[in-house]
Amino acid sequence: EIAEALLPRAARALEGACVLLTAGPTREPLDPVRFLSNRSSGQMGFALAAALRELGASVVMIAGPTALPTPPSVERIDVETALEMYLAVMTRVADCDVFVATAAVADYRPVNVAEHKIKKHADEFTLHLVRNPDILGEVAALTASPFTVGFAAETDHVIDYARAKLQHKQLNMIAANQVGGAQGGFECTDNALTVIWDDGQCELPMQPKSQLARQLAQCIAERYQIYHASSS
Amino acid sequence: EIAEALLPRAARALEGACVLLTAGPTREPLDPVRFLSNRSSGQMGFALAAALRELGASVVMIAGPTALPTPPSVERIDVETALEMYLAVMTRVADCDVFVATAAVADYRPVNVAEHKIKKHADEFTLHLVRNPDILGEVAALTASPFTVGFAAETDHVIDYARAKLQHKQLNMIAANQVGGAQGGFECTDNALTVIWDDGQCELPMQPKSQLARQLAQCIAERYQIYHASSS
Numbered sequence: 392e393i394a395e396a397l398l399p400r401a402a403r404a405l406e407g408a409c410v411l412l413t414a415g416p417t418r419e420p421l422d423p424v425r426f427l428s429n430r431s432s433g434q435m436g437f438a439l440a441a442a443l444r445e446l447g448a449s450v451v452m453i454a455g456p457t458a459l460p461t462p463p464s465v466e467r468i469d470v471e472t473a474l475e476m477y478l479a480v481m482t483r484v485a486d487c488d489v490f491v492a493t494a495a496v497a498d499y500r501p502v503n504v505a506e507h508k509i510k511k512h513a514d515e516f517t518l519h520l521v522r523n524p525d526i527l528g529e530v531a532a533l534t535a536s537p538f539t540v541g542f543a544a545e546t547d548h549v550i551d552y553a554r555a556k557l558q559h560k561q562l563n564m565i566a567a568n569q570v571g572g573a574q575g576g577f578e579c580t581d582n583a584l585t586v587i588w589d590d591g592q593c594e595l596p597m598q599p600k601s602q603l604a605r606q607l608a609q610c611i612a613e614r615y616q617i618y619h620a621s622s623s
Numbered sequence: 624e625i626a627e628a629l630l631p632r633a634a635r636a637l638e639g640a641c642v643l644l645t646a647g648p649t650r651e652p653l654d655p656v657r658f659l660s661n662r663s664s665g666q667m668g669f670a671l672a673a674a675l676r677e678l679g680a681s682v683v684m685i686a687g688p689t690a691l692p693t694p695p696s697v698e699r700i701d702v703e704t705a706l707e708m709y710l711a712v713m714t715r716v717a718d719c720d721v722f723v724a725t726a727a728v729a730d731y732r733p734v735n736v737a738e739h740k741i742k743k744h745a746d747e748f749t750l751h752l753v754r755n756p757d758i759l760g761e762v763a764a765l766t767a768s769p770f771t772v773g774f775a776a777e778t779d780h781v782i783d784y785a786r787a788k789l790q791h792k793q794l795n796m797i798a799a800n801q802v803g804g805a806q807g808g809f810e811c812t813d814n815a816l817t818v819i820w821d822d823g824q825c826e827l828p829m830q831p832k833s834q835l836a837r838q839l840a841q842c843i844a845e846r847y848q849i850y851h852a853s854s855s
Binding site for chain 1: 653661778779
């Protein structure tokens with residue numbers, strides 16, 4: 392195991408590792424035609440799946456609804472709702488060494504899903520929502536949890552929220568970025584990230600998501616190798 | 624004006640007419656990242672805009688969020704919410720001869736749109752919604768209303784709902800189709816329609832949306848010519 396830790400930070404730094412990754416938004420139906428969702432395009436997750444694969448990992452990607460093409464040699468499982476994503480993750484998590492949660496999972500879903508299109512004529516309408524499972528938190532809390540990487544997309548206090556989330560959910564790493572502003576994040580081709588772990592952090596500057604994903608994949612591989620060496 | 628009514632049902636049956644058309648879904652934000660929307664892909668609306676243009680009409684298309692390319696020689700105005708679509712339609716409606724409402728406009732929007740991403744930790748969450756303007760109904764009720772064509776996408780009792788909507792909103796035509804089933808409608812490349820007017824109806828069978836759009840455009844042109852001749 393010590394030999395593995397001494398390996399150079401080579402091009403195939405994740406050879407032999409299995410990565411489970413979630414990507415894209417989820418959709419929470421109100422009825423057969425209406426849903427709650429969010430502005431995640433899935434671009435960052437798909438680019439990261441490709442970059443992790445390039446480092447030699449076998450990658451299983453569980454993707455919410457997006458029109459993006461599957462990266463080469465990545466196994467893709469399509470889901471729609473947070474509950475479907477939760478079940479798909481829990482079915483595959485025991486086989487993985489690294490779990491990366493890039494998906495923007497809806498926190499809440501409608502209590503009732505109408506079988507037929509809702510016909511409403513009232514001036515007001517109240518939608519009752521219940522909390523979805525916390526996929527990232529549940530994976531990190533598993534007895535034999537994988538090396539777990541979260542994302543924090545926030546409109547403000549990004550770094551504070553991200554470090555709190557890292558500690559509260561006992562993650563190994565978290566990648567934080569600002570959304571809803573003029574630059575970067577959802578619906579943009581460029582993005583910047585602050586990557587945070589227990590005793591350090593690094594800044595990945597504003598750049599196209601495909602390049603940023605390669606830098607983040609390298610960063611995940613480095614921290615995973617240190618973690619793997621110390622826990623083996 | 625009589626001469627115009629006697630024109631053959633030629634290839635350019637809408638030459639000189641101005642068509643205003645809405646297409647796609649709308650998105651109703653809860654906060655900077657979350658929204659309510661629906662499964663409309665915009666395909667039928669975009670195909671119909673192209674087909675109406677092919678018949679010689681000048682076409683202005685007001686489109687909700689979709690990734691579809693603008694059809695050749697169609698003027699496109701992009702909007703996100705129902706309120707934005709309403710304002711865009713009301714700004715342009717006085718100049719049009721024909722109004723076609725293919726957009727799946729959200730009936731309701733959140734009462735409050737949070738400026739920052741909502742942080743919620745409760746097990747339940749209640750979302751208060753208010754009714755959006757009825758764009759189609761308001762256009763049809765204008766004193767100098769254009770020839771007005773609506774759509775009815777329903778999961779059941781499609782024809783009954785559509786004829787009721789035609790009469791209640793005083794439309795000139797309505798195109799009805801079943802959605803949320805295994806075949807046709809939202810998120811499908813094929814569709815079938817029943818086109819209904821005051822004293823008649825016709826069936827357009829299941830086929831690719833681009834072909835179906837051409838048949839529907841012909842149907843709109845025929846009914847518009849009769850209407851135009853009788854009201855001139």
